[in-house]
Amino acid sequence: MITAVQHISYTVSNIDEARSFFVDKLGLESNEVRDVSGERVEMIIGFKNLHMKIVNIITPDNGNVELIQYVSPKGKTLDLATCNTGVAHIGFVVDDIDKTYKEWSAKGVEFVHEPLWAGGGALKGWGIAYFRGPDGITMEIMEAPKGVKLHPATGTPIED
Numbered sequence: 001m002i003t004a005v006q007h008i009s010y011t012v013s014n015i016d017e018a019r020s021f022f023v024d025k026l027g028l029e030s031n032e033v034r035d036v037s038g039e040r041v042e043m044i045i046g047f048k049n050l051h052m053k054i055v056n057i058i059t060p061d062n063g064n065v066e067l068i069q070y071v072s073p074k075g076k077t078l079d080l081a082t083c084n085t086g087v088a089h090i091g092f093v094v095d096d097i098d099k100t101y102k103e104w105s106a107k108g109v110e111f112v113h114e115p116l117w118a119g120g121g122a123l124k125g126w127g128i129a130y131f132r133g134p135d136g137i138t139m140e141i142m143e144a145p146k147g148v149k150l151h152p153a154t155g156t157p158i159e160d
Contacts, residue, residue, distance in 0.1 A: 007056070007064035008090065010137055013077070015053040015069035018134035022057040022065070025107045026092075029058045047073055065090065067134075080136045089130075089138040093150065097127035097143035104131070104141075115143075 012018040015033050022028045037051040045052075051071040056064050080087050094100040097115045105111060112130040125145030133139050144150055144157065151158045 005063075007066040008088070009066040009068060010088075010135075011068050011070060011075060012134050012137075013069065014134070015055055015067060018067045018069075019055045019057070021134050022067075025104060025109050028060075028065075031056050031058075049073065059092070077135070080138065082138050087138070089140060091140045091142050094141045094143055097129060097141055100141055101129055112138075115141075 010018075019030055019033060023030050033053050033055045035051070036054050041052070042048060042050045049072055053069040053071060055067050057067060058064060078084075078087075082089055101111065101115050110132045112132070115127045115129040118124055118126045118128060123142075125148075127143035128140060130138060130140045148157050150156065
């Protein structure tokens with residue numbers, strides 16, 4: 001039985017630039033970049049002559065976004081359009097989407113669009129703005145409608 005999500009992971013081309021994006025532009029915390037290699041990790045990952053650099057980005061709710069740079073073997077750059085099978089994105093809940101949009105834009109974060117407000121469906125009343133991170137990774141910021149209580153671990157609406 002699954003008991004929790006321990007991390008989500010993205011492969012990046014430059015671990016230092018990716019870490020800087022999440023820490024300096026988005027204001028998140030991280031541990032130090034560490035080098036990972038050796039027989040045990042080769043068995044776990046399934047690659048020979050494996051050398052990775054890994055850093056963990058920690059969100060305010062203690063979520064763990066793991067960033068990995070494969071030093072060897074080198075990978076290919078993929079088309080990360082969100083319509084492509086297997087491509088993922090992260091949605092961060094923020095308390096003020098307009099303020100966050102302005103602050104992050106000033107820091108050089110590339111948004112796909114200005115904040116938009118959902119008019120219907122499951123996200124009716126939510127503010128949403130997609131943006132691009134390192135290597136074209138798609139992410140979004142979301143603001144819940146006023147008065148909606150969010151689950152502390154998942155950021156999803158909860159009923160009283």
